[in-house]
Amino acid sequence: MEYIIETKDLSFAFKHQQILDHINLKIPQGGIYGYLGKNGAGKTTTIKLLLGLLDPIHGSSIYYSDKEFRKHREDCLSQIGSLIESPAFYDNLSGLENFKYLDLIYRCGEARVKEVLSKVGLWDARNKKVKKYSTGMKQRLGIGMAIFHNPEILILDEPLNGLDPEAVHSIRELLLELKAEGKTILLSSHILNEIEKVCTHVGIIEKGHLLYQGSLSELMQNIHQEIVFVTSEVEKALRLCEDYQFVAIVLSAQELQVGIENKEKHNELLRLLVQHDIPIYGVSAGMNNLETIFLNLTSHVQL
Numbered sequence: 001m002e003y004i005i006e007t008k009d010l011s012f013a014f015k016h017q018q019i020l021d022h023i024n025l026k027i028p029q030g031g032i033y034g035y036l037g038k039n040g041a042g043k044t045t046t047i048k049l050l051l052g053l054l055d056p057i058h059g060s061s062i063y064y065s066d067k068e069f070r071k072h073r074e075d076c077l078s079q080i081g082s083l084i085e086s087p088a089f090y091d092n093l094s095g096l097e098n099f100k101y102l103d104l105i106y107r108c109g110e111a112r113v114k115e116v117l118s119k120v121g122l123w124d125a126r127n128k129k130v131k132k133y134s135t136g137m138k139q140r141l142g143i144g145m146a147i148f149h150n151p152e153i154l155i156l157d158e159p160l161n162g163l164d165p166e167a168v169h170s171i172r173e174l175l176l177e178l179k180a181e182g183k184t185i186l187l188s189s190h191i192l193n194e195i196e197k198v199c200t201h202v203g204i205i206e207k208g209h210l211l212y213q214g215s216l217s218e219l220m221q222n223i224h225q226e227i228v229f230v231t232s233e234v235e236k237a238l239r240l241c242e243d244y245q246f247v248a249i250v251l252s253a254q255e256l257q258v259g260i261e262n263k264e265k266h267n268e269l270l271r272l273l274v275q276h277d278i279p280i281y282g283v284s285a286g287m288n289n290l291e292t293i294f295l296n297l298t299s300h301v302q303l
């Protein structure tokens with residue numbers, strides 16, 4: 001498989017605090033890669049390193065296709081559009097004027113301005129001042145500005161933060177449209193149910209360590225399972241799960257859903273329930289979702 005972005009032993013420290021520890025990202029071309037982690041896990045730091053806004057520790061390397069970032073910095077950056085933290089605009093100018101200003105740098109022309117404003121759904125609002133745009137509109141404008149020069153790769157840090165459900169939906173549609181055009185998108189987020197709807201691949205980071213990376217479907221099918229137990233002793237079973245570090249959720253007065261990572265854990269759980277005289281009247285597969293998988297992975301790890 002060809003990776004359009006690859007890092008080798010990417011590490012970073014602020015003073016003596018290790019923030020990223022040997023991160024080996026493998027981001028396939030043409031996919032949407034969700035970079036997931038709790039607050040402070042190291043997502044933004046990784047993105048800043050990928051964009052050359054921070055310098056990694058000696059021994060780390062970043063590749064865009066076969067080009068080493070340090071040696072081909074300008075070339076690599078010309079293939080990337082990015083949006084980190086809050087997008088920066090001229091608030092007193094309209095959306096259209098902001099694009100015209102950007103076009104002084106990129107020289108893509110009026111037709112491209114119209115094309116991008118239409119793509120991000122802002123053509124009708126093009127003459128409105130940006131300060132009057134909603135948060136969702138500003139986010140779409142930011143993405144529009146990031147894709148203006150038609151880069152191959154789009155890197156977005158928390159693009160869904162602070163958006164209402166309608167705005168989230170419109171960003172999701174936009175990302176899927178860009179993917180359909182062949183763009184590769186890397187986005188960081190902790191809004192897991194949305195990530196699940198758009199991403200083809202995920203990387204899960206915790207305290208600067210990459211815990212999982214791979215296709216989302218593989219993660220859902222093989223790595224993790226949700227099991228629902230029907231029992232008259234839900235509370236007792238829940239306490240037992242907590243004592244043995246299984247992530248469990250009470251679904252109803254008689255149903256407990258438990259996340260397990262592998263077959264051994266499955267056996268261990270069944271043995272525990274039997275040993276503690278917890279009556280089981282039924283066992284079935286529960287709904288697997290990214291949020292429970294994420295909690296399971298990140299709550300079991302000792303770093």
Ligand SMILES: Nc1ncnc2c1ncn2[C@@H]1O[C@H](COP(=O)(O)OP(=O)(O)OP(=O)(O)O)[C@@H](O)[C@H]1O
Pocket residue numbers: 014019037038039040041042043044045046190
């Ligand atoms: N300029 C800085 N100086 C010192 N420590 C920093 C600095 N920037 C970030 N950190 C620390 O680096 C760690 C990773 O931060 P980072 O912003 O990369 O996390 P994140 O996963 O993006 O989190 P969030 O979702 O909260 O943005 C945190 O412990 C943070 O406190």
